[in-house]
Amino acid sequence: MELVDEVRKGSVRALAKLITLVENEMPGGVEAMEEIYPLTGNAYIIGITGPPGAGKSTLTDRITKELRRKNCTVGxxxxxxxxxxxxxxxxxxxxxMQxxxxxxxxxIRSMATRGSLGGLSRATSDTVKILDAYGKDYVIIETVGVGQDEVDIVRTADISILVVMPGGGDDIQAIKAGIMEIGDIFVVNKADRDGADRLVTEIKMMLGLSSVEREWTSPIIKTVATEDQGIGTLVEKINEHREFLVKSGMLACRRKERIRSEIIKMIEYEIYRYLDSLIAENKDFFEQRLEDIVNKKEDPYLLAKKTVETIAKRISKNANV
Amino acid sequence: MNQDKRIRVLVAKPGLDGHDRGAKVIARALRDSGMEVIYTGIRQTPEQIVDAALQEDVDTILLSILSGAHGFLFPRIMELLKEKGLGDILVLGGGIIPEDDVPELKELGISEIFGPGMSSQTLINYIRENLSQG
Incomplete structure (x- = not known):
């Protein structure tokens, strides 16, 4: 595909256009990704997540600057x-990110979630691949501001950095399941504010309480991103963690798991598309069933089962063509 | 399911004036009309604006300016857009721009200038109509 060739040659315009093509699910998008896939695997993928206002964007800006000082290219x-x-x-x-x-x-590419709930957008992982194939040394993903359960970043990045700030709730918040479990590195940003040391202690305690034996102890780093404080240490830790992942074989493991979950998502999505068109084509039928189900004349489980059977028939019919 | 191509708009404030209330109101209105608005903040150089437009692959750029420097900044932005092969982007201006200056700006390729008092619906309709033609 011409657009992919242009991307390989280094055209920024083509890069931007290809991302749009894939994000909008326009014709040719999947074919383009088929060509992109073999070119991926060289970029290191950093995920940055945390609640709204913790300083993710500023931190992304500063990490990028630090990586640029080492002459690395960044998406x-x-x-x-x-x-x-x-x-x-x-x-x-x-x-x-000025x-x-x-x-x-x-x-830099800004993306909207477009209905995805896990903190990323549906096209995020494809966009990572495109930037990787383009030749970026690092790809940084900054998630939406997350709460407690938006952990898709773990399945998309090589390393997940959780950014928190002082004043975000009591110590029980720190031991709840979900987001606090995913940090390979914890960053306490805005560390010049009151309560930063207490927050560090709370995270430390939470990590210490963990009964799961881990080979990597997540470091906690204090930063003041706006003042450039702690950024050097953070980037050192990112690289240290990378070495650990490579040496322990965990990087290959993580990447394999990532592909596994991506494949499953792709299949789910394909099937969902059948469902979507089926419902669109038979609107009245579904409305009638819904009416009957509400009035207890039918049950929803049977309808679900029958619908799946219809989808299966459609799929096998398409496969024969 | 099939996502229609969402309209992506860059709202940018070139130059040195730091008043972005108007730009924010417009950005919000465009958001509420279902567009994806990339907001880059105040004091942008022409280079920053054009780079953002390039990377974000936007359909439209809205330049808001109150400082009176449009006569210098707008031509530079249009020149850079052409240089980077982005001549097909719909460029609109807003803020405080004297009527006498409008013909000259339009000659540069800026499609329309929207001054104070214009309703945001007018702008939204204008963008939709002009993009569907293109």
Whole structure:
């Protein structure tokens, strides 16, 4: 495909266009990804997550600057939420990335979640691959501001960095399941504020309480991103963790698991598309069933089962063609 | 399921004036109309604006300016857009721009200038109509 060739030759315009093609699921997108896939595997993927306002964008900006000092090229995917009511989005992460936004070797793409709930957008993993194939040394994914359970980043990045800030709740918040379990590195940002040391202690205690034996102890790093404090240490730790993953064989493991979950998602999505068109084509039929189900004349389980059978028939019919 | 191509808009404030209330109101209105709005903040250089437009693959750029420097900044932005092969992007201006300056800006390739008092619906309709033609 011409667009993919242009990307390989280093065209930024083609890179941006290809991401749009894939994100909008336009014709040719899947074929393009088929060509992109063999070219991937060289970039190191850093995930940055944390609650809204913790400083993810500023930290992304500063980490990128530090990586640029080491002459590494960087791609950034910055995700913000889509309105569930209008479908619109305000993507404002670039505001905090002024330091790197006009650097030729940094490519920033803002993306809206478009209905995805895990903290990323559906096209995130494909966009990572495109940036990887383009030749970026690092790809940084900044998730939407997350709460407690949006942990898709773990299945997309090589390393997950959890950014928190002082004043975010009591110590029980720190031992709840979900987001606090995924940090390969913890960053206590805005560490010049009151309560930073207490927060570090709480995270330390939480990590100490863990009964799961881990080969890697997640470090806790204090930063003041706006003042460039702690960034050097953070990047050192990122690289240390990378070495650990490579030496222990865990990087290969993580990447294999990632592909596994991606394949399953792709299949789910394909099947979902059949369901979607089936329902669209038989709107009245489904409305009638719904009416009957509400009135207890039918049960929903049977309808679900029959629908699956119909989808299966359609799929096998398509496969024969 | 099939996602229609969402309209992506870059709202940018070139130059040195730091007043972005208007730009934010517009950004919000466009968001509420279902568009994806990339907001880059104040004090942007023409280079930053054009790089953002390139990387974000936007359909439209909205330039908001109050400082009076449009006569210098807008031509530079249009020149850079052409240089980078982005001549097909719909570029609109807003803020405080004297009427006398409008013809000259339009000659540069800026499609329309929206001044104070314009309703955001007018702008939304304008973008939709002009993009569907292209």
């Amino acid at each position: 950034i995917i910055a995700i913000d939420p889509t309105s569930p009511f209008t479908g619109g989005a305000l993507l404002g992460d670039r505001v905090r 330091g790197v936004s006009s650097d030729e070797d940094v490519f």
